[in-house]
Amino acid sequence: MKPLMRSRVDEGEGDKLSGTSSKDWSIGLVKVVSFLVIFVAGIVIGLSVSAHGVRNFSSRTELFFPTPNYPPVCENKDCLSIWSFINPGQLTHEMTDEEIFWRASMVPRKEEYPYKRVPKVAFLFLTRGPLPLAPLWDRFFHGHEELYSVYVHAPPGYKLDVSETSAFYGRQIPSQDVKWGTFTLTDAERRLLANALLDFSNERFVLLSESCIPIYDFLTVYRYLIGSIHSFVESYDEPTRYGRGRYSRHMFPDIKLHQWRKGSQWFELNRSLAVNIVADTKYYTLFRKYCKPSCYPDEHYLPTYLNMFYEPLNSNRTVTWVDWSKRDPHPATFGAANITEDFIQSIRYNGTSCLYNSGQTNICFLFARKFAPSALEPLLNLTSTVMKF
Ligand SMILES: *[C@@H]1O[C@H](CO)[C@@H](O)[C@H](O)[C@H]1NC(C)=O
Ligand SMILES: *[C@@H]1O[C@H](CO)[C@@H](O)[C@H](O)[C@H]1NC(C)=O
Ligand SMILES: *[C@@H]1O[C@H](CO)[C@@H](O)[C@H](O)[C@H]1NC(C)=O
Numbered sequence: 001m002k003p004l005m006r007s008r009v010d011e012g013e014g015d016k017l018s019g020t021s022s023k024d025w026s027i028g029l030v031k032v033v034s035f036l037v038i039f040v041a042g043i044v045i046g047l048s049v050s051a052h053g054v055r056n057f058s059s060r061t062e063l064f065f066p067t068p069n070y071p072p073v074c075e076n077k078d079c080l081s082i083w084s085f086i087n088p089g090q091l092t093h094e095m096t097d098e099e100i101f102w103r104a105s106m107v108p109r110k111e112e113y114p115y116k117r118v119p120k121v122a123f124l125f126l127t128r129g130p131l132p133l134a135p136l137w138d139r140f141f142h143g144h145e146e147l148y149s150v151y152v153h154a155p156p157g158y159k160l161d162v163s164e165t166s167a168f169y170g171r172q173i174p175s176q177d178v179k180w181g182t183f184t185l186t187d188a189e190r191r192l193l194a195n196a197l198l199d200f201s202n203e204r205f206v207l208l209s210e211s212c213i214p215i216y217d218f219l220t221v222y223r224y225l226i227g228s229i230h231s232f233v234e235s236y237d238e239p240t241r242y243g244r245g246r247y248s249r250h251m252f253p254d255i256k257l258h259q260w261r262k263g264s265q266w267f268e269l270n271r272s273l274a275v276n277i278v279a280d281t282k283y284y285t286l287f288r289k290y291c292k293p294s295c296y297p298d299e300h301y302l303p304t305y306l307n308m309f310y311e312p313l314n315s316n317r318t319v320t321w322v323d324w325s326k327r328d329p330h331p332a333t334f335g336a337a338n339i340t341e342d343f344i345q346s347i348r349y350n351g352t353s354c355l356y357n358s359g360q361t362n363i364c365f366l367f368a369r370k371f372a373p374s375a376l377e378p379l380l381n382l383t384s385t386v387m388k389f
């Protein structure tokens with residue numbers, strides 16, 4: 001059997017190289033190659049021996065088989081501990097977006113976790129600097145440390161000034177410049193998602209800004225989000241120049257006009273959708289190329305993408321309340337003078353009901369924007385009586 005196959009291979013090679021002289025040539029080549037292999041192996045062994053020991057062997061092999069800049073850096077005893085894998089703990093790293101999106105897109109095939117997993121809500125704060133309402137959030141988070149994690153994307157170089165006891169302390173992720181209205185904003189949102197996905201206990205992901213407030217107590221928010229079979233990303237078809245008018249024909253045929261959606265950027269996603277979003281290259285690239293002012297990727301990418309691929313999983317509504325009633329290009333901002341018990345109550349229960357799982361609920365919103373720094377004091381006064389935290 002063996003000789004037969006052998007001769008077939010020879011025939012094949014003979015066909016390609018045509019003629020015995022080239023066969024001789026190829027035998028010569030084999031000799032040269034084997035000589036080289038032995039020679040290089042000799043050098044490697046020689047070097048490693050002269051460097052006293054096996055420890056240096058890997059660095060020597062890099063001389064011949066250079067790897068990209070991923071030097072072995074772990075000096076802990078247990079670099080492969082399950083804990084550092086499921087929750088890397090510290091948030092600083094030097095991964096590029098490309099690297100972290102790749103890493104964050106990994107999903108375990110096994111359904112059972114090898115540890116007692118308590119699902120957490122990841123609060124993703126996309127800020128332009130300070131967090132004036134942090135004391136309100138700290139009161140909201142207090143006592144629920146096992147059930148949430150906080151991530152802050154502030155301008156590069158900005159250092160958040162909060163006390164060590166704050167939920168925001170040490171929670172800044174490596175960031176990049178954000179220009180409102182451009183894809184850098186959507187990049188920042190995806191960066192927040194990717195960093196939060198590294199903690200395998202994070203199950204739901206809420207995007208917030210420095211002007212957002214919670215309007216219910218933590219456990220109400222937690223149960224509402226963890227228990228929902230839907231994600232909360234506003235997504236609607238707007239047949240005007242502010243909606244369909246921002247669609248670009250260059251996106252056809254991958255994205256069709258009837259699939260195009262609009263919605264608020266303030267999303268809430270479950271883990272599997274968050275993974276799909278950091279893993280998407282194709283549609284994100286189309287948006288990056290063709291959704292430029294007056295098309296705003298933060299208002300169209302997620303609503304359209306979810307509508308195209310995951311529409312039964314989305315509630316199509318947002319859980320972040322905002323007041324557009326002033327017919328202004330910007331939503332209303334509320335300061336100290338506007339904060340009353342009635343006002344906050346009217347956001348909590350405004351008389352309409354919303355679809356939740358397969359039933360109805362009179363809780364439509366969990367968060368609200370936009371609130372000025374001056375609103376902090378009166379809001380803190382209302383937490384125990386109105387918001388119940
Ligand atoms: C996300 O939500 C969808 C729809 O409810 C569900 O099928 C999926 O299992 C959820 N993923 C996770 C990780 O909870
Ligand atoms: C969200 O809208 C899509 C159509 O865009 C629809 O198929 C889906 O059922 C809606 N989701 C809910 C929960 O109503
Ligand atoms: C907030 O209160 C001020 C002062 O009473 C008022 O002028 C303003 O219209 C209020 N803003 C909103 C959004 O209601």
Ligand SMILES: *[C@@H]1O[C@H](CO)[C@@H](O)[C@H](O)[C@H]1NC(C)=O
Nearest residue numbers: 321322349350351352353364
């Ligand atoms: C309550 O909120 C819903 C959803 O934003 C809105 O459609 C409705 O008009 C509001 N109702 C009142 C009475 O403000």
Ligand SMILES: *[C@@H]1O[C@H](CO)[C@@H](O)[C@H](O)[C@H]1NC(C)=O
Nearest residue numbers: 336376377378379380381382
């Ligand atoms: C907060 O409440 C205290 C006492 O309950 C009161 O003295 C203070 O004026 C209130 N502050 C604001 C801004 O409402």
